[in-house]
Amino acid sequence: xxxxxxxxxxxxxxxxxxxxxxxxxxxxxxxxxxxxxxxxxxxxxxxxxxxxxxxxxxxxxxxxxxxxxxxxxxxxxxxxxxxxxxxxxxxxxxxxxxxxxxxxxxxxxxxxxxxxxxxxxxxxxxxxxxxxxxxxxxxxxxxxxxxxxxxxxxxxxxxxxxxxxxxxxxxxxxxxxxxxxxxxxxxxxxxxxxxxxxxxxxxxxxxxxxxxxxxxxxxxxxxxxxxxxxx
Amino acid sequence: xxxxxxxxxxxxxxxxxxxxxxxxxxxxxxxxxxxxxxxxxxxxxxxxxxxxxxxxxxxxxxxxxxxxxxxxxxxxxxxxxxxxxxxxxxxxxxxxxxxxxxxxxxxxxxxxxxxxxxxxxxxxxxxxxxxxxxxxxxxxxxxxxxxxxxxxxxxxxxxxxxxxxxxxxxxxxxxxxxxxxxxxxxxxxxxxxxxxxxxxxxxxxxxxxxxxxxxxxxxxxxxxxxxxxxxxxxxxxxxxxxxxxxxxxxxxxxxxxxxxxxxxxxxxxxxxxxxxxxxxxxxxxxxxxxxxxxxxxxxxxxxxxxxxxx
Numbered sequence: 001x002x003x004x005x006x007x008x009x010x011x012x013x014x015x016x017x018x019x020x021x022x023x024x025x026x027x028x029x030x031x032x033x034x035x036x037x038x039x040x041x042x043x044x045x046x047x048x049x050x051x052x053x054x055x056x057x058x059x060x061x062x063x064x065x066x067x068x069x070x071x072x073x074x075x076x077x078x079x080x081x082x083x084x085x086x087x088x089x090x091x092x093x094x095x096x097x098x099x100x101x102x103x104x105x106x107x108x109x110x111x112x113x114x115x116x117x118x119x120x121x122x123x124x125x126x127x128x129x130x131x132x133x134x135x136x137x138x139x140x141x142x143x144x145x146x147x148x149x150x151x152x153x154x155x156x157x158x159x160x161x162x163x164x165x166x167x168x169x170x171x172x173x174x175x176x177x178x179x180x181x182x183x184x185x186x187x188x189x190x191x192x193x194x195x196x197x198x199x200x201x202x203x204x205x206x207x208x209x210x211x212x213x214x215x216x217x218x219x220x221x222x223x224x225x226x227x228x229x230x231x
Numbered sequence: 232x233x234x235x236x237x238x239x240x241x242x243x244x245x246x247x248x249x250x251x252x253x254x255x256x257x258x259x260x261x262x263x264x265x266x267x268x269x270x271x272x273x274x275x276x277x278x279x280x281x282x283x284x285x286x287x288x289x290x291x292x293x294x295x296x297x298x299x300x301x302x303x304x305x306x307x308x309x310x311x312x313x314x315x316x317x318x319x320x321x322x323x324x325x326x327x328x329x330x331x332x333x334x335x336x337x338x339x340x341x342x343x344x345x346x347x348x349x350x351x352x353x354x355x356x357x358x359x360x361x362x363x364x365x366x367x368x369x370x371x372x373x374x375x376x377x378x379x380x381x382x383x384x385x386x387x388x389x390x391x392x393x394x395x396x397x398x399x400x401x402x403x404x405x406x407x408x409x410x411x412x413x414x415x416x417x418x419x420x421x422x423x424x425x426x427x428x429x430x431x432x433x434x435x436x437x438x439x440x441x442x443x444x445x446x447x448x449x450x451x452x453x454x455x456x457x458x459x460x461x462x463x464x465x466x467x468x469x470x471x472x473x474x475x476x477x478x479x480x481x482x483x484x485x486x487x488x489x490x491x492x493x494x495x496x497x498x499x500x501x502x503x504x505x506x507x508x509x510x511x512x513x514x515x516x517x518x519x520x521x522x523x524x525x526x527x528x529x530x531x532x533x534x535x536x537x538x539x540x541x
Contacts, residue, residue, distance in 0.1 A: 049447070051538055072451075079449030091441050106450035108238055150448070 001027045001158060001189045002048055007057035008213075009043050017043040019213035020057070025191060027157070030184040032200045033193040035210035041193040044210070045162050048191070049083050050074055062158060079107050082151030082188075084161035088143050090135040096122070096146050097131035103154040121153040122146075125179060141172035148176070152183060159183065161192045165199075173199065243457070250461035254469075264430050264466060268423050268517075269473025275416040276478050276513055280505060282408050288493075288500050296370045297394040298379060300361040306387045308333055311359040314387060318361055323369025323378060328362040335360065358389060372399040420520055423470065427463045427524030434462065435532045447538035459529040460522055467521020471514045478505065 002025040009018040018040045025031050033041050046052040047059045050066050059066045062080050069077055082103075090099050100121055104114045122128045125145040135143050144164060151159055161180070165173035177192075177199050184190050194200065200207050209216040254261045300318070302311055308331040315329040330338075335357040340346040349356075363382075365375060375393065383391045393399075435442070445455050482504050493500035505513070 051447075075446070075449045075451040075454075077449075078447065083447060089440070089444055089447070091444060102445060102450075103448040106445060106448055106454055108242065110234075110238065111241070154448075 001025050001029070001062065002191065003058070003060040004044070004047075005058045005060075007047065007054045007059055009040075009047060009052060010055045016213060018047075021210070021213070021215055022057075023208055023215055025189065027189050028184075028187055030180065030190040030192075030205050032203075032205060032207045033191060033210065034195060034197060034200060034207055035216075036195070039210040040213050041210055042162055045083075045160050045191070045193055048158075048160055049081055050077055075106070079103065079154060080156050080158065082154070082156040082159040084144075084148050084151045084159070084164045086163035086166040088135075088147035090143060090146055090150075092135050095132050095134055096127065096138070099135065099146055100131075100149045100153050103150060107154060109154075117153055117155075118149075121149040124152065124183075125149045126175075140167050141169075141175075144168060144172075144176060145179075148179065152188070157187075157189060159188050159190045161190070161194075163194055164192060165194060165196050177203070243461075246457040247461045247465075250458050250465055253458075254462065254465060261466075261469075264426065265470050265473055268426050268466065268470035268521075269477060271419045271422050271426070272471055272474035272513065272517055273477040275412060275419050276474050276505070277481065278408075278412045278415060279509075280478065280482075280503070282405060282412055284502055285408075286402075286405055287503060288498075296365055296375060296398050298361075298363040298365070298375070298382065299392045299394065300363060300382050301389045301392070302359045302361070302387050303389045304332070304356075304358050306332075306359055308359065310387065311361075314385065315361055318363055318382070321378070321381065323365055323374050324363055325366040325369070326364040328364075330360045330362065332357050332359045370398070372402050375399065420516070423467065423517070423520045424524040424527070427466050427521045428528040430466065431459050431463055431525045431528045432532060435459065435529065435536075439536060442533065442536050443538040446536070452533055455533055456526075456529045459533075460525050463525020463529075464518050464522040467517040467519065467524075468514060470521070471517025474517070475505070475510055475513060 002023070004021050004023045007018055007021045008016065010016045021040070021044065023044075033044060035041055043052065047054055047066065048061050050061075050069065053059075054067050062077070064073075064077055066077075091102075097118055100118045101114050104117055109117070118131070119128060122131065125148050127142060127145055127149065130138065130142070135146060138146065144167065148161075148164065151161075159180070164180075165176050168176060173196060177196075180190050180192060181203070302314065306314075311329055311331055315327050318324055318327045332355050336349065336355045339357065340349055361382075363378070365378065368374065369378065379391050379393060382388055442455055482502055486502055489500070489502050
């Protein structure tokens, strides 16, 4: 599902965020990405969602080599990935319904389908009935869950989350993590970047630790998964 | 197939309606922009009407253009009749009045009081004259000149004289005005593109977070651009309507004084407003210019807005 082979990322300002990251996440897995601030967690997620392209090495997501994907195919590529941000990036001047519906609207779903799926997604995060409220009328935890509903509304096979519990108290954080586990149980592959080490250890799920731009405790190159052909 | 078309239409209808809603929610800014563009469009539109009205006013003067054809003195009255018939058959000729040498002499004798002196001359000193009035089409400077040459080439013709040459000069001035009008329309059109472009640019900057999130969840450039194109086209359309309104009001205000002026000259001339076809052209051109301005700016700016940048 996600495959990194000796990936390096150097930003335009010269900072090298990743130097040689190799990792592999198989379909149906739920994995935590941990490490101190600045270890490169956000960069890994940005490379997966194709918000950035690798400077060196290969990033393969959903069978696509992101370094070589033509620009015109980026929108379709992104539609197959749900992204949750720490700052949730909701549109504060739009009702909850519009925010959650956005991925469906850009994918050209019919209006009936949109209504049905948005309510289903809000139901999953426990916010059914708040469609017409604006994000500013919700609590921080509820806003974060709206962000998650938006990420899962189009039922992408892959969900990535950057510090989804960073602004939440332990109870709310636990609820969000449980929500991810339930999604994982129905087959969604999930990668969560977090420093909530407590929950990671308790969950017993795989943990990938980033340290100084590489994956701690593993340097080996991994076998290449099958790729989609591009003209 | 029907479903895909329906969804395509739905998408565009949604973009159009939400763009209209956005304009309605910022009435002050919208009105200011629309006023700037509407007045800009009203100027060439008004100039066009001015030229057209002057032209139709001078069209009424086409009766003032006449050609007097003096025949050689030895041309007989019968021959003169025949030449008059030939001239009538020519296109662009509305009326030919023959004043035969005999008739001219008779008239002169009666009106001048020199009857006795004429008797003394023995022969008739006056030539036959054809007074030719061109049709409205035939009164254009080039047509009149063509007719003049045609007549001058007849062997029986002594000389040809044009009356009302000032009308031809006035037509030439109108032609210059028409060129000025085209130039003005081009310049003001470019102005409309620039104003819409700048308005859309501000709108894009205001909606940057929305654009980023839309791209993040897989919105294509075309999808992100669409509402801005509709906004631009709507600006253009509303501005063109405003321009039309401004012109209609100006016409109302001028109608009475112009009618009074025309009456003072014994004319029934009335100011003409834009035709339905012209209104259609202005609305279409306004919409297109708005769309163009939005397209230029949106294509340039949207490519640079990527969600990863922040």
